[in-house]
Amino acid sequence: xxxxxxxxxxxxxxxxxxxxxxxxxxxxxxxxxxxxxxxxxxxxxxxxxxxxxxxxxxxxxxxxxxxxxxxxxxxxxxxxxxxxxxxxxxxxxxxxxxxxxxxxxxxxxxxxxxxxxxxxxxxxxxxxxxxxxxxxxxxxxxxxxxxxxxxxxxxxxxxxxxxxxxxxxxxxxxxxxxxxxxxxxxxxxxxxxxxxxxxxxxxxxxxxxxxxxxxxxxxxxxxxxxxxxxxxxxxxxxxxxxxxxxxxxxxxxxxxxxxxxxxxxxxxxxxxxx
Amino acid sequence: xxxxxxxxxxxxxxxxxxxxxxxxxxxxxxxxxxxxxxxxxxxxxxxxxxxxxxxxxxxxxxxxxxxxxxxxxxxxxxxxxxxxxxxxxxxxxxxxxxxxxxxxxxxxxxxxxxxxxxxxxxxxxxxxxxxxxxxxxxxxxxxxxxxxxxxxxxxxxxxxxxxxxxxxxxxxxxxxxxxxxxxxxxxxxxxxxxxxxxxxxxxxxxxxxxxxxxxxxxxxxxxxxxxxxxxxxxxxxxxxxxxxxxxxxxxxxxxxxxxxxxxxxxxxxxxxxxxxxxxxxxxxxx
Numbered sequence: 303x304x305x306x307x308x309x310x311x312x313x314x315x316x317x318x319x320x321x322x323x324x325x326x327x328x329x330x331x332x333x334x335x336x337x338x339x340x341x342x343x344x345x346x347x348x349x350x351x352x353x354x355x356x357x358x359x360x361x362x363x364x365x366x367x368x369x370x371x372x373x374x375x376x377x378x379x380x381x382x383x384x385x386x387x388x389x390x391x392x393x394x395x396x397x398x399x400x401x402x403x404x405x406x407x408x409x410x411x412x413x414x415x416x417x418x419x420x421x422x423x424x425x426x427x428x429x430x431x432x433x434x435x436x437x438x439x440x441x442x443x444x445x446x447x448x449x450x451x452x453x454x455x456x457x458x459x460x461x462x463x464x465x466x467x468x469x470x471x472x473x474x475x476x477x478x479x480x481x482x483x484x485x486x487x488x489x490x491x492x493x494x495x496x497x498x499x500x501x502x503x504x505x506x507x508x509x510x511x512x513x514x515x516x517x518x519x520x521x522x523x524x525x526x527x528x529x530x531x532x533x534x535x536x537x538x539x540x541x542x543x544x545x546x547x548x549x550x551x552x553x554x555x556x557x558x559x560x561x562x563x564x565x566x567x568x569x570x571x572x573x574x575x576x
Numbered sequence: 577x578x579x580x581x582x583x584x585x586x587x588x589x590x591x592x593x594x595x596x597x598x599x600x601x602x603x604x605x606x607x608x609x610x611x612x613x614x615x616x617x618x619x620x621x622x623x624x625x626x627x628x629x630x631x632x633x634x635x636x637x638x639x640x641x642x643x644x645x646x647x648x649x650x651x652x653x654x655x656x657x658x659x660x661x662x663x664x665x666x667x668x669x670x671x672x673x674x675x676x677x678x679x680x681x682x683x684x685x686x687x688x689x690x691x692x693x694x695x696x697x698x699x700x701x702x703x704x705x706x707x708x709x710x711x712x713x714x715x716x717x718x719x720x721x722x723x724x725x726x727x728x729x730x731x732x733x734x735x736x737x738x739x740x741x742x743x744x745x746x747x748x749x750x751x752x753x754x755x756x757x758x759x760x761x762x763x764x765x766x767x768x769x770x771x772x773x774x775x776x777x778x779x780x781x782x783x784x785x786x787x788x789x790x791x792x793x794x795x796x797x798x799x800x801x802x803x804x805x806x807x808x809x810x811x812x813x814x815x816x817x818x819x820x821x822x823x824x825x826x827x828x829x830x831x832x833x834x835x836x837x838x839x840x841x842x843x844x845x846x847x848x849x850x851x852x853x854x855x856x857x858x859x860x861x862x
Contacts, residue, residue: 354650392589422838512800534804559685
């Protein structure tokens with residue numbers, strides 16, 4: 303079993319790992335620090351100790367109406383995820399429990415739709431959205447995000463469902479459980495963790511999606527990705543404000559992300575690495 | 577065991593996903609293909625391959641292909657090599673491993689526009705950025721990253737976003753390596769380097785393949801990072817294929833040409849997808 307590790311080895315490894323980790327994390331850390339500076343401080347050279355003012359956070363809401371974009375992000379990411387789950391759960395379920403001759407091909411084909419580059423369909427989608435009045439509407443964008451992530455959702459659910467032993471179903475059936483009872487008492491408890499993981503990862507992906515959310519919105523339905531992008535046009539040096547907006551935009555998803563490391567590996571490698 | 581009834585139930589349950597994805601894939605793509613053979617603005621009509629000819633003879637086209645390949649190639653190289661090294665480091669016994677992992681994985685969760693703007697303004701800005709501060713501290717001249725090396729700057733930003741992904745996947749794979757095997761190799765007197773080459777690397781090869789393929793799919797369509805930093809410029813110096821198609825379609829309204837470019841993007845993605853599917857498909861058979 304575990305062999306004794308020399309303290310020296312551990313010290314060196316720890317120091318190296320921490321230095322690298324802090325370097326990688328530095329841009330995020332510095333953004334958080336800058337968000338607590340005044341605009342004056344923010345451009346006065348390198349400084350890790352802010353004065354602690356929250357004026358930028360207040361300004362982001364007062365001048366830019368941050369909260370509306372935040373609500374849109376929540377609505378779009380959660381909404382599209384729930385929609386995707388509603389469509390994907392039955393599909394993944396049937397593929398995992400009564401696989402047919404074509405199951406594997408269907409799964410592969412679904413995955414292939416994920417690989418279609420967005421720009422290739424940018425203009426048709428734009429036209430369809432414009433002509434149906436879906437441009438800059440939350441519903442339209444929600445459907446869009448649902449479609450984009452549907453393959454990943456089906457796949458993730460499928461890899462989770464497949465691990466539920468089929469014998470348990472048969473045992474329940476032998477004991478005379480109806481299909482409904484079978485689902486509620488036997489399958490649901492075993493499926494919930496997989497569904498929750500899928501949901502978590504998918505919310506993260508939808509929250510950070512930065513092509514359609516920017517191109518298909520203007521003001522009404524614009525989420526945080528579009529809001530932050532609007533800071534790219536030169537409008538003076540509002541770095542403390544940009545930092546505050548950025549911190550607010552990434553904080554919720556960063557925290558969710560920390561809890562979803564395992565699901566991330568599984569979901570984004572389509573079960574190939576666990 | 578599956579009766580006729582359960583089988584038709586299964587088909588019924590699968591139908592919504594399949595139909596939705598099918599429509600989503602076929603309809604817009606058919607439009608794009610149609611537009612790519614049409615004169616869209618002035619008079620509607622079939623124009624054969626002239627959109628393709630126009631798009632491909634545009635000097636920006638060759639540049640955008642080279643830029644696309646440069647972004648994909650460089651970022652893959654940085655993230656795979658860096659990811660292997662980082663995974664090896666994080667696999668060591670260290671104090672505070674949980675926190676270190678969290679710090680390393682974090683950039684992946686930062687939305688692309690935030691990542692790009694933070695790097696552009698706070699790190700790489702020639703006047704007020706941290707790099708400029710460091711350069712001045714050592715008495716050097718700050719570099720105007722986005723003016724002089726726009727593509728390199730974008731590659732750095734994108735690599736920063738994807739290094740955590742590669743590290744996390746490779747670390748997961750590394751940790752599934754049988755420790756008894758490792759110890760056996762050690763007892764046989766295999767040094768660190770030979771252990772790495774003959775044991776660790778072959779074990780990770782599958783994860784490395786997956787990292788390369790999945791990243792390639794996303795890296796082929798880098799968009800927001802370019803939009804908020806250089807806007808493709810100066811000139812076409814940092815324009816990749818998706819960005820060129822976007823410019824043609826929504827800024828210049830040259831729909832035919834944009835569609836021709838889009839079709840090329842599909843072909844490029846399909847070449848990658850072909851290999852990706854084989855790698856993932858192998859896993860399904862297990």
